[in-house]
Amino acid sequence: MIQGIAAGLCLVLAVSLQMMRDRVWPRETAAVEQLLYVRSPEAMKRLALGFDALAADVYWIRAIQHYGGERLKAGGAGKYELLHPLLDITTSLDPYFNIAYRFGAIFLSEKPPGGPGRPDQAVALLRKGIAAQPGNWQYYHDIAFVHYWSIGDAVAAADWFRRAAAQPGSPNWLLPVAAAMLTRGNDRASARFLWQQMLQSDQEWLRKNAERSLAQLDALDRIDGLNQLITAMGKPGGQPYSWEALVRAGRLRRIPLDPSGTPFEIDPVTGRARLSTASRLFPLPLSMGRE
Amino acid sequence: MRAVRYIAINVFRESVRDRVPYNLVLFAMLLIGASYLLGQLTAGQDVKIIKDLGLAAISVFGLFIAIFIGIGLVSKEVERRSIYALLAKPISRPQFIAGKYAGLTLTLLVNVAVMTAALYAVLAYMTWVTPAHIKAGWEAPGVDPVLLKATLLIFVELMIVTAVALFFSTFSSPILSAALTFALYVAGQFNTDLKNFDQVVESKAAVWLARGLYHLLPDLSAFDVKLQVVHGLPVPAGYLAATAGYGALYIAALLIAATLIFSRRDFK
Amino acid sequence: MPAIHIEELTKEYAVGFWRPRPYRALDRLTLAIDSGEVFGFLGPNGAGKTTTLKLLMQLIFPTSGRAEILGRPIGDVATRRRIGYLPENPSFYDYLTAEELLTYFAQLLDVPARDRKRRVSDLLDTVGLGRERRFQLRKFSKGMIQRVGIAQALLNEPEVIFLDEPMSGLDPLGRRDVRALILDLRDQGRTVFFSSHILADAEALCSRVAVVAAGRLVATGRLNELAEFRIRGWELVVANLSPAALESLRPAATRAIEIGSGRYTIELPLSETPEQVLPAIAAAGASVVSLNPLRETLEDFFVQRIAEAGARTRGDAVAGGHAGR
Numbered sequence: 001m002i003q004g005i006a007a008g009l010c011l012v013l014a015v016s017l018q019m020m021r022d023r024v025w026p027r028e029t030a031a032v033e034q035l036l037y038v039r040s041p042e043a044m045k046r047l048a049l050g051f052d053a054l055a056a057d058v059y060w061i062r063a064i065q066h067y068g069g070e071r072l073k074a075g076g077a078g079k080y081e082l083l084h085p086l087l088d089i090t091t092s093l094d095p096y097f098n099i100a101y102r103f104g105a106i107f108l109s110e111k112p113p114g115g116p117g118r119p120d121q122a123v124a125l126l127r128k129g130i131a132a133q134p135g136n137w138q139y140y141h142d143i144a145f146v147h148y149w150s151i152g153d154a155v156a157a158a159d160w161f162r163r164a165a166a167q168p169g170s171p172n173w174l175l176p177v178a179a180a181m182l183t184r185g186n187d188r189a190s191a192r193f194l195w196q197q198m199l200q201s202d203q204e205w206l207r208k209n210a211e212r213s214l215a216q217l218d219a220l221d222r223i224d225g226l227n228q229l230i231t232a233m234g235k236p237g238g239q240p241y242s243w244e245a246l247v248r249a250g251r252l253r254r255i256p257l258d259p260s261g262t263p264f265e266i267d268p269v270t271g272r273a274r275l276s277t278a279s280r281l282f283p284l285p286l287s288m289g290r291e
Numbered sequence: 292m293r294a295v296r297y298i299a300i301n302v303f304r305e306s307v308r309d310r311v312p313y314n315l316v317l318f319a320m321l322l323i324g325a326s327y328l329l330g331q332l333t334a335g336q337d338v339k340i341i342k343d344l345g346l347a348a349i350s351v352f353g354l355f356i357a358i359f360i361g362i363g364l365v366s367k368e369v370e371r372r373s374i375y376a377l378l379a380k381p382i383s384r385p386q387f388i389a390g391k392y393a394g395l396t397l398t399l400l401v402n403v404a405v406m407t408a409a410l411y412a413v414l415a416y417m418t419w420v421t422p423a424h425i426k427a428g429w430e431a432p433g434v435d436p437v438l439l440k441a442t443l444l445i446f447v448e449l450m451i452v453t454a455v456a457l458f459f460s461t462f463s464s465p466i467l468s469a470a471l472t473f474a475l476y477v478a479g480q481f482n483t484d485l486k487n488f489d490q491v492v493e494s495k496a497a498v499w500l501a502r503g504l505y506h507l508l509p510d511l512s513a514f515d516v517k518l519q520v521v522h523g524l525p526v527p528a529g530y531l532a533a534t535a536g537y538g539a540l541y542i543a544a545l546l547i548a549a550t551l552i553f554s555r556r557d558f559k
Numbered sequence: 560m561p562a563i564h565i566e567e568l569t570k571e572y573a574v575g576f577w578r579p580r581p582y583r584a585l586d587r588l589t590l591a592i593d594s595g596e597v598f599g600f601l602g603p604n605g606a607g608k609t610t611t612l613k614l615l616m617q618l619i620f621p622t623s624g625r626a627e628i629l630g631r632p633i634g635d636v637a638t639r640r641r642i643g644y645l646p647e648n649p650s651f652y653d654y655l656t657a658e659e660l661l662t663y664f665a666q667l668l669d670v671p672a673r674d675r676k677r678r679v680s681d682l683l684d685t686v687g688l689g690r691e692r693r694f695q696l697r698k699f700s701k702g703m704i705q706r707v708g709i710a711q712a713l714l715n716e717p718e719v720i721f722l723d724e725p726m727s728g729l730d731p732l733g734r735r736d737v738r739a740l741i742l743d744l745r746d747q748g749r750t751v752f753f754s755s756h757i758l759a760d761a762e763a764l765c766s767r768v769a770v771v772a773a774g775r776l777v778a779t780g781r782l783n784e785l786a787e788f789r790i791r792g793w794e795l796v797v798a799n800l801s802p803a804a805l806e807s808l809r810p811a812a813t814r815a816i817e818i819g820s821g822r823y824t825i826e827l828p829l830s831e832t833p834e835q836v837l838p839a840i841a842a843a844g845a846s847v848v849s850l851n852p853l854r855e856t857l858e859d860f861f862v863q864r865i866a867e868a869g870a871r872t873r874g875d876a877v878a879g880g881h882a883g884r
Contacts, residue, residue, distance in 0.1 A: 003554075007547035014540035015506045018513075021533035027483065027513070297666045301652075308654035372650045376711060379616045379644040380667040381636050557619040559572075 039085055041092030056094035063087050063100070067107050067115070076113030083107060084121050091125065095132035101125055105142050109150040119150040140164035141174065144181070154185030162194075172201075176209055183285045188217050215259040216281050226256060226264065226273040240268035294382040295390040302394020303401075306360055320409045338417055338433050342521045345410035346441055350517075353403055353449045354476065360398065361456025362468035364391040365553065370465065374558060384554045388457070392546060395453050399446065407442045431523030440531060441520040447538040448514035452476055454545040455509065461553040479511030509541055560630055562719050562750040563592040563615070568624035570610055584610045586774045587624065592752055592767075594718075597745050599765035599782075600754040603865060607774040608754035609647050612723045616644055628719060640669060643712035647723040647754075649704060653697035657688055657707050660696060661714060668715040682710040687736060701728035709737065713744075720744060722753035726760055738763055772865045793827040796848040797840055804843030811836055821845075826853065 044059075045052065063086040070078030087104040091097055105122035107115055123146055129139040144160030147153045161178035164170055175198060182191035195217070198210035229251055230241065239245065243255045243266055256264045262279040266272070275284050365388075368374040378387065411434060418426070418433030431437065455475050459468035485508075488501035513534050516526050568588045573579035585607040592598045602608050613619045615626055617634045631638045651660050661679040670678060683692045686706040696704065705728040712720055725741075726734045741764055744751055755761060761768055762782065769779040792813065799821050800808075809815060814826040827836060833850055840847065 003547050003551040007544045007551065010540050010544035010547060011507075014537050014544060017533055017537045017540060018506065018510055021513075021530065021537065022486075024533070025527060025530045293669075294667055297663065301663055305652065305654055372646070372648075373652055375613075375616075375618055375646040376644070376649060376651060376664070376708070377667075378618055379639060379642075379646075380664060381639040381669065382667055383636050555620075558613070559619065 039089075041089045044089050045093060052093045056090050056097055056100070059086055059090040059093065060097065060100050063090060063104065063107075071114065078113060080107075080116035083116055084118065084125075087125060091128055091132075095128075098129075098136075098138070101129035101139060102142055105146060109146050111150070117150075119146050122146050122150070135167050135169075137164045137167035137170035137174070140167060141170075144178075148181060148184070154181045155187055155190075158182045158185065158187070158190070172203060172206060176206070176213070179213065180285055183213075183217065183220075188220065192217055212281065213285075216284050219258045219275055219279075219281055220284060222256065222258065223264065223273045223275070226266075230266070230271045230273065235271065241266050241271035242268065292386075294380075294386045295393060298382070298387065298390025299394035299397060302364065302391055303397045306356075306395070306398040320406070324413065338414070338421075338429055339521055341410075341413060341417065342435075342438065343517065345406075345413070346438070346445070346517045346521070349403060349406045349410070349442060350445050350448075352406065353399060353445060354452060356399060356402055357395070357449045357452040358456050358469055358472050358476075360395055361453045362460045362465045362472065364395060364457050365460040366463070366465040366468055369558060378558070385550045388461075388546065388550045388553055392454065392457055395457075396450055399449050399453065403442060403446050403449070407439070410438070431521065435520070435523075437520050437523075437526070440526050441516050443531070444514040444516055444534060447535050448511055451479075451509050451511065451538050451542055451545075454542040454549075458545045458549040458552075461549045461556070475509065476511065479509040480515075482508060482510045482512050510537065514538070560594075561591040562594040562596070563590070563598075563626070563628055563752060565590040565611075565615075565626040566624055568611070568614060568626055569622045570607075570614060570619065571622040583774050585614070588771070588776055590769055590776070590779065592750060594750050595745065595748055596767060597741060597751045597765050598753070599761035599768040600752065600771070601756065601758065601761055601768055602754075602771040603756055605773075606771045608756075608771060609723055610774075611771075612644075612647075612721055612754060615721065640715060641718045643715065643717035643720040645708045645712040645720075645722045645725055648727065649708035651696055651704070651707065651711075654695060656695050657683060657692040657699070657703075657710075660707065661711055664711050665714050670715060678714065682713055685713075685740070686710045687733075702730060702733055705729055706733070709740070717749065719750045719752065722751065724755055725753055726755065726757060734760070770864060773869065777864045777867070792829055792853040793831075793833055794849075794851045794853050795825045795827060795833065795836070795840075796822070796850075797825060797845050798822045798848050800840070800845040801843060804840070804845060807839065807843075808836065822848070 044055065063083060066082050066086060067080065070080045070083075072078075083104075087100060087108070090100045091104070094100070105126050108122040108125065109115065109117070109119040111117040123143055126139045126143045126146070129136065133139070140160050141164040144157045144164060147160060148157035158178045158181035161174050161181055165174035165178060175194060179191045179194035179198070182188070182194065192214065195210045195214045198206050199214075201207055201210070229246070233246065233249060233251060235241070243252065243263075246252045247254065256273075258264055258275060258279055258281060260280040262276050262281075264273050265276045267274065275282055368377070378384070382390075414433045414435075421433070426433070452472065456468060456472040459471045463471070482505055485501040485505040488498050492498060492501075518524075519526050566589050568585060569583065570585040571581045571583050574582040588607075588611060600608050600611065610619070614621050615628065615633055626633045628635075628638055629641060655663065658679060661682065662675060665675045665679060683689075686709050688703065688706055688710075691699070691703060696707070699707070705725075709722070709725060712722065722741075725737055729737060738760065741751055741753070753764075765782055767779070767781055770777050796818070800823050801821075805815060805823065808825060811827060811831045812825045813828050814824075816824045818824055827833065837847070
């Protein structure tokens with residue numbers, strides 16, 4: 001009994017001394033952390049002695065901790081230097097480590113201060129995933145996402161979405177998204193082409209979606225045409241823009257209607273044509289660079 | 292009290308007769324010599340590499356001695372049943388534990404001292420043969436007395452590991468004791484991660500648990516001042532004293548707990 | 560005051576992991592051994608002999624009951640200066656020589672420094688270890704280790720000596736030496752408490768014995784009281800017996816064995832007293848070489864009592880079996 005108390009007392013005193021020492025001489029953990037003794041994935045594979053999956057887990061945890069730690073640094077000081085090497089080693093040790101590729105790509109493509117802003121590394125990582133699992137539609141999808149969100153290339157994104165849709169077991173919303181991407185990228189011809197393909201689909205909701213989207217594309221075309229017309233006409237002296245003015249001027253036969261039959265609106269001040277909010281087709285897909 | 296001394300001397304004698312420390316010390320010395328050859332390959336960094344390697348070797352070999360002899364202190368005696376004749380002598384069980392611990396500490400002291408001396412010898416030779424203009428670029432002198440601070444803390448760290456091994460050895464088999472001691476050693480090295488848990492995790496319960504573990508587990512990473520010493524960075528005397536004091540108290544707690552368990556044990 | 564006093568000493572172990580059941584290795588042992596006695600503690604393997612000795616040495620702790628050695632409770636460290644102990648199948652430190660081991664133990668026993676060397680040397684002579692004393696124990700045979708064990712039990716010139724199976728591992732010559740040693744110790748006025756399952760040793764050495772079986776004391780007392788059972792017959796050795804005379808004796812005898820020409824060992828049952836037979840032998844012209852009573856030996860007693868104890872145990876269903884010590 002008394003021995004137990006004595007042991008406990010010694011431990012308590014030890015801990016008090018430890019806490020006092022930590023207060024007086026705090027140990028800088030930052031300086032030591034940025035060390036990655038083994039950078040080469042091949043070397044790490046050999047070192048892991050067959051415990052590859054476990055080592056991959058350890059490196060994955062380190063990658064998350066590194067990302068989180070860098071993000072939490074005050075004033076956006078984080079540099080994320082070790083993020084790519086850590087993810088590279090993780091996926092080399094375990095090529096089937098799905099979330100390492102997917103989340104890793106998200107981390108890598110985040111713009112500073114939220115991340116290193118390296119979509120190129122993100123795409124490289126995902127390509128590595130594809131090399132390991134060629135039929136995995138998720139990697140194609142993620143590459144498409146990186147292209148759209150971080151690089152800003154909607155046409156490339158659409159291409160990758162299409163390739164994702166071509167993989168076995170891929171969900172059926174990939175093609176519509178590809179088409180939407182093309183619209184984003186102002187490539188309406190390709191978008192139309194995709195939507196028309198989807199009209200052949202045996203799924204009703206897909207057909208309906210395709211019909212609607214095609215109608216929306218038509219509306220966009222018409223708006224463009226109307227805008228050209230209005231620009232050519234110039235502003236009616238001092239008057240607000242209106243369809244009536246155009247009709248009276250003989251440019252238009254009647255008030256223009258969108259493919260769903262609802263009249264377009266015209267902004268009285270800027271003279272830009274737009275879709276009525278009452279229209280069935282509202283809202284129209286926006287394109288990159290317009291908003 | 293004389294009993295403690297006699298038991299300690301016998302432990303020391305066993306470690307010498309078992310020839311294990313001889314081999315290790317020899318190997319460490321060879322390693323240090325080899326590091327000198329390796330140092331020839333790097334540009335002026337050889338003194339740093341030798342210090343790094345030397346201190347690391349002292350730490351690692353000391354660790355092996357501490358664990359493998361430490362677990363045998365009690366478990367081996369019980370397994371071999373030599374403990375029956377011993378405990379029938381007029382010694383109390385606490386004296387037995389104290390004597391065994393003192394004996395292994397003595398063994399460690401001798402081994403660490405020999406290895407440190409060998410390291411200094413190599414460094415002295417290096418300092419002697421290196422031309423002055425290269426020496427001017429060294430961050431810290433070759434034969435640096437500050438290295439002793441590192442070896443002192445390594446020694447106290449090894450004493451803690453020994454106490455842990457002895458503690459486990461009072462109630463579990465040799466193999467299990469070795470595994471547990473090693474696991475605790477590894478945990479103690481990564482202790483600071485537990486302390487800084489609040490920086491990476493949100494759950495309050497997890498942070499408290501981690502903090503608790505940080506204080507309960509031996510804080511071994513604090514004893515590692517190799518980096519500072521090799522680069523000539525200061526290690527305050529107060530830090531040494533506080534850390535060594537922490538070690539002494541932690542050891543006391545472990546030994547008392549070991550005595551507690553050992554005193555109740557039936558030796559079937 | 561008895562040298563050793565044991566009262567209701569009990570040791571129970573919990574056997575089994577999930578639902579531990581108690582196993583009684585020793586059940587309420589009560590004994591008193593006087594100073595100067597050579598006391599034999601007998602029983603088959605697993606009876607609780609080693610358990611008792613370990614309890615007395617405080618290597619294990621009693622579940623209940625108490626014991627005293629030289630008037631002090633067991634566990635008193637100072638008493639251990641006045642006693643000696645030889646464990647069963649002893650094992651020491653491989654890396655020490657016999658001399659070093661004894662010196663080490665002598666140090667722990669507080670033998671004064673000036674006496675140590677001489678005493679170690681004398682004891683090694685006594686147990687018959689000559690040149691071997693300088694070899695490491697790892698090179699020793701079982702018998703040699705046993706001798707070292709006996710030596711280390713006597714280092715401090717103890718008043719009470721506890722020996723657990725002292726004869727084990729020894730050849731007949733060795734056993735004779737140990738017997739002589741024990742008798743020597745008795746003559747020096749020391750108390751010897753030894754356990755054995757070899758009855759011949761007890762018969763030769765002990766003044767009193769106790770018999771344990773399945774953890775229980777089944778008998779205790781003077782050897783001649785216990786073993787003086789019924790004389791169950793006579794053994795008659797006759798010489799110059801003619802075949803005709805032999806035939807006339809046969810009906811009376813249980814057995815007749817020829818030793819040599821004309822010499823016979825004739826066993827007579829209790830009913831045929833020698834007085835009835837001797838005249839016939841004298842009349843036949845034969846001569847009597849020897850006449851001895853046949854008694855039950857301790858062995859027979861042993862077997863009988865153990866069987867009784869076993870039956871009682873099975874009836875009680877207390878113990879879990881003869882599994883441990």
